[in-house]
Amino acid sequence: MNSLFLKTLCSATLSLVTLTVIAQSSQNQAQQVESLEQQVRQDLEEQKPQLAIPLLRQIVALDPTNVNAHGNLGVLLYFQGQFSDAIPEMSAALQMQPDLWKIKALRGIAQKRTGDPSAAESDLEDAFPHLDDRKFEKEAGLELIELDVSFEEFAKALTVTEKLEESSPGDPQILLVSYEISAQMMDQSVVNMVLAAPESAEMHMIMGNQLARQGDHTNAIAQYREAIRLNPAVPGAHFELAEQLRASADPALNAQAESEFRAAVNANQYDEKSWRRLGESAAEKGDFKGAQEDYKKALALEPRDSDAQTDLAIALISLDQASAAIPLLESAVKDDPTNFVAHYRLSVLYRRAGRAADAQHEMDAFTHYKGLKDKMGQVFQQLRAQAGPM
Amino acid sequence: MSFEAKICMRSAVMHKTIKHSRCARFPRCCCILASVCTWIFAQSSTGQTAGVGHNANADSTIRFRDISRQAGLITRPNSSTERRYIAETMGGGGIALLDCDNDGMLDIAVVNDSTINRYLTGGDPMVTLYHQDGSGGNTHFTDITNAAGLTTRGWGMAIAVGDYDNDGLPDLYVTGYGHNVLYHNLGGCRFEDVTDRAGVKLGGFSTGAAWADYDRDGYVDLFVARYVETDVHHLPALAPLAAATSQDMLQVPDKMEGETDFLLRNRGNGTFEDVSVKAGVSNPAKLHGMGVVWGDYDNDGWPDLFVANDGGANYLFHNLGNGAFEDVGVSTGAAFGPNGEVFGNMAGDFGDYDRDGSLDLVTTRYSQQPASLYHNDKVVFTDVAAWAGLARDTQAPVKWGVGFADFDNDGWPDILIANGNFSSLEDSLENEVKFREPLQLFQNIGGHSFVEVANQAALNAGTLQSRRGIAFGDINNDGNLDFVVFNVDGPPSLFLNETQNANHRALFRLVGSKSNRMAIGARVTISAGGITQIDEVRGGGGYNSSNDTRLHFGLGKEAVISTIAVRWPSGTRQDFQNVAADALYEIDEGRGIRKLKDFQAPSDK
Numbered sequence: 001m002n003s004l005f006l007k008t009l010c011s012a013t014l015s016l017v018t019l020t021v022i023a024q025s026s027q028n029q030a031q032q033v034e035s036l037e038q039q040v041r042q043d044l045e046e047q048k049p050q051l052a053i054p055l056l057r058q059i060v061a062l063d064p065t066n067v068n069a070h071g072n073l074g075v076l077l078y079f080q081g082q083f084s085d086a087i088p089e090m091s092a093a094l095q096m097q098p099d100l101w102k103i104k105a106l107r108g109i110a111q112k113r114t115g116d117p118s119a120a121e122s123d124l125e126d127a128f129p130h131l132d133d134r135k136f137e138k139e140a141g142l143e144l145i146e147l148d149v150s151f152e153e154f155a156k157a158l159t160v161t162e163k164l165e166e167s168s169p170g171d172p173q174i175l176l177v178s179y180e181i182s183a184q185m186m187d188q189s190v191v192n193m194v195l196a197a198p199e200s201a202e203m204h205m206i207m208g209n210q211l212a213r214q215g216d217h218t219n220a221i222a223q224y225r226e227a228i229r230l231n232p233a234v235p236g237a238h239f240e241l242a243e244q245l246r247a248s249a250d251p252a253l254n255a256q257a258e259s260e261f262r263a264a265v266n267a268n269q270y271d272e273k274s275w276r277r278l279g280e281s282a283a284e285k286g287d288f289k290g291a292q293e294d295y296k297k298a299l300a301l302e303p304r305d306s307d308a309q310t311d312l313a314i315a316l317i318s319l320d321q322a323s324a325a326i327p328l329l330e331s332a333v334k335d336d337p338t339n340f341v342a343h344y345r346l347s348v349l350y351r352r353a354g355r356a357a358d359a360q361h362e363m364d365a366f367t368h369y370k371g372l373k374d375k376m377g378q379v380f381q382q383l384r385a386q387a388g389p390m
Numbered sequence: 391m392s393f394e395a396k397i398c399m400r401s402a403v404m405h406k407t408i409k410h411s412r413c414a415r416f417p418r419c420c421c422i423l424a425s426v427c428t429w430i431f432a433q434s435s436t437g438q439t440a441g442v443g444h445n446a447n448a449d450s451t452i453r454f455r456d457i458s459r460q461a462g463l464i465t466r467p468n469s470s471t472e473r474r475y476i477a478e479t480m481g482g483g484g485i486a487l488l489d490c491d492n493d494g495m496l497d498i499a500v501v502n503d504s505t506i507n508r509y510l511t512g513g514d515p516m517v518t519l520y521h522q523d524g525s526g527g528n529t530h531f532t533d534i535t536n537a538a539g540l541t542t543r544g545w546g547m548a549i550a551v552g553d554y555d556n557d558g559l560p561d562l563y564v565t566g567y568g569h570n571v572l573y574h575n576l577g578g579c580r581f582e583d584v585t586d587r588a589g590v591k592l593g594g595f596s597t598g599a600a601w602a603d604y605d606r607d608g609y610v611d612l613f614v615a616r617y618v619e620t621d622v623h624h625l626p627a628l629a630p631l632a633a634a635t636s637q638d639m640l641q642v643p644d645k646m647e648g649e650t651d652f653l654l655r656n657r658g659n660g661t662f663e664d665v666s667v668k669a670g671v672s673n674p675a676k677l678h679g680m681g682v683v684w685g686d687y688d689n690d691g692w693p694d695l696f697v698a699n700d701g702g703a704n705y706l707f708h709n710l711g712n713g714a715f716e717d718v719g720v721s722t723g724a725a726f727g728p729n730g731e732v733f734g735n736m737a738g739d740f741g742d743y744d745r746d747g748s749l750d751l752v753t754t755r756y757s758q759q760p761a762s763l764y765h766n767d768k769v770v771f772t773d774v775a776a777w778a779g780l781a782r783d784t785q786a787p788v789k790w791g792v793g794f795a796d797f798d799n800d801g802w803p804d805i806l807i808a809n810g811n812f813s814s815l816e817d818s819l820e821n822e823v824k825f826r827e828p829l830q831l832f833q834n835i836g837g838h839s840f841v842e843v844a845n846q847a848a849l850n851a852g853t854l855q856s857r858r859g860i861a862f863g864d865i866n867n868d869g870n871l872d873f874v875v876f877n878v879d880g881p882p883s884l885f886l887n888e889t890q891n892a893n894h895r896a897l898f899r900l901v902g903s904k905s906n907r908m909a910i911g912a913r914v915t916i917s918a919g920g921i922t923q924i925d926e927v928r929g930g931g932g933y934n935s936s937n938d939t940r941l942h943f944g945l946g947k948e949a950v951i952s953t954i955a956v957r958w959p960s961g962t963r964q965d966f967q968n969v970a971a972d973a974l975y976e977i978d979e980g981r982g983i984r985k986l987k988d989f990q991a992p993s994d995k
Contacts, residue, residue, distance in 0.1 A: 283776070286777060318774075318776060341729045341730060351721065360721075363720065
């Protein structure tokens, strides 16, 4: 009995001593961690991350559940370019607190750098919607776009691009990416079409569009004609053919455009753009009554088409119905403030009506947007000149 | 779609010739690029060419006969049609009708352009003067340039006729590249170069010029527009001819620095003072000035000024009556095309085409840009060219000389336009308008529409020419308006109006006394049969040219003019009643009206 008591007493005493030691150790550990954290803060303030890193390692060794330390260590290692080392630290932090979105995004980028694109995409996809720092959102977004494109997930890439454009409208880097994605999507579509239906009317539509973009109206016309021959009902063919006929330098071809626009609306009475073009044809011939009818049809289909409203207004002015034109032009500039033609026309009508201040306001808007357009035109002229003959 | 992209799409609405490919189902950025690229391509191509339309109007009695050669207009300038540099392509163009010796018969002064080589070795006489010396109903001219003393050499552009010293003899101001010249008329069609003495030599590249008494002090003043800075001693390198395209065949003015304009106030002592800046018409923006014309568009008695600017907003300088002007081109709509387009404007003329008592404006411009007919709505100028029937047929050609003139005497001013491309070298290029283009005559139908009848009127029956300035006047004093037109690298053409109908007409020669002697700026308003017409005496206008200063009015069926009201620049007003038609009258300021000559009674036989 005595030995049992002694054993129990010893155990209890030992436990008590151990507990005391453990309690004292924990207290010491917390103090140590705090002290290390203080030092880390100081090193970071003094822009000495390389000194902070070993300290953070000590912290996580002492306190493996320290989310901050894991996270910070991961981030510092990331920015030192030590991506492989950074990933496990970030993972540890995320394990404990999954909504550390910036950490997740950085982990995604680190995974991208270390050859794990699938994991990278997954992390960035998760994190991106939650990033509220504009600059970092752009950086992460661009990385994600690259991944999406590499996986040929263009639709996803476009979605990310749209979000970036919303956050940073006019950012040239984002606009470039947007352009590149669209170009790649277009190329992909062409490839797919070549593989799927190389002799189809739709293939000829694509070829026609490519040639049209290069300004080769003659061959574009041939392609669209072939598309129509193969399938008279292929959507948009008559309109696109008509556009090329109209753009041609050959007056004989120009004269054929109207009948193609007519064919387009016969094939599809809801073809708003063709109704507009028919209106333009009528106006060019001085048939403003006919133009008015066609423009009205276009507007009935797309009441908020600023160009159609402007065209109808111009036809009404030509029919000496300026008072009816004013509300149309007012609506046109409301629907599209960049419509400088509408601004100009409205300015003239306002001035005629004695509304000098309104006239000046519209003239100022005209000058502003026309100036922008002229500037863009100059840029594209330069691009074209540099590109050389197509 | 970003708003910048939408801005690019605007082109399709502005320019009917601008085409863009709509790609409804393609990603938006390719749509944008396609649109803009196609817009750019369309800029360099002729796009949809309406061509020079030839309509027929069964009711048109207008007929002309080209009597150039038989009339003795045979002096060929030392020029060339193969032009590449800006001084060449824009050189010359001016022509004038004036009575240099007051013998009652109009003479012709035509500006001479030159070539680079000839200019570098001294140039050529800047003007050729043809004196009318026919008799017995025979219209004939003789080149008297040398005898007239018009020997100053250079590179001519425009000619403005005005009596700057009020001695009753028309003087000549000839603009040009490098320098201008003022010729004082000594009488008997002899002239003296008084440029330096008068202080009006200027320099640079002067273009349109016109006289007007802008301050109404009794002496005509002079406005001179200028074009671009260019140095024929240091010409830019152009693409080799064999490889040149429509983009680089010619030196174009688009990016060239412009020059300021001048308003020269007549001191009344034979000298002039530069008041350009003070008056607010100096063109500090250095737009590329072309044709100029004075006209009192707001009927306040003060002459206003229209300046056509190539590739820029036109100026419409409203005379404030205090020595200064205010540019109201933009606010009135006269600066731009109907949709706010900035066009390559060449020239303009004032005329009341719809007889509502206000001067309207017609302008010419570059190829693939329709002429504008600005109706004076009293607050704004509304471009009615599209629905008046002018826009479509004037779309294609390069348009220069222009003017209102009632050729069939029906009381409705018609419009004549002279066309021609810049250089014969462009004939080899695909899709360029031809160097030699038809004249266009738009017959005014009741003041609301126009019909093109040039072919019907036999204006294009002979060899086509590349034309520039036009001058209107009654050359054979038969009461019908004739015209002369500048031909590139050739003698001018003289078209005699042989229209036969039963319409009456009258011609008025105004002589100022308190006002400037030539009555420039005098406004005449006539009423006959309930219709009222207005016109003004001008000292230059259209494209670099000067008309006969006698005012012509077609009267339709009215054989009697009920009232004639003359508003002189001095402020004097004269009224006359019940004046018989079909005669030439002289109206002297403050004195009265007298008949100089009866015309043959109108007949459609």
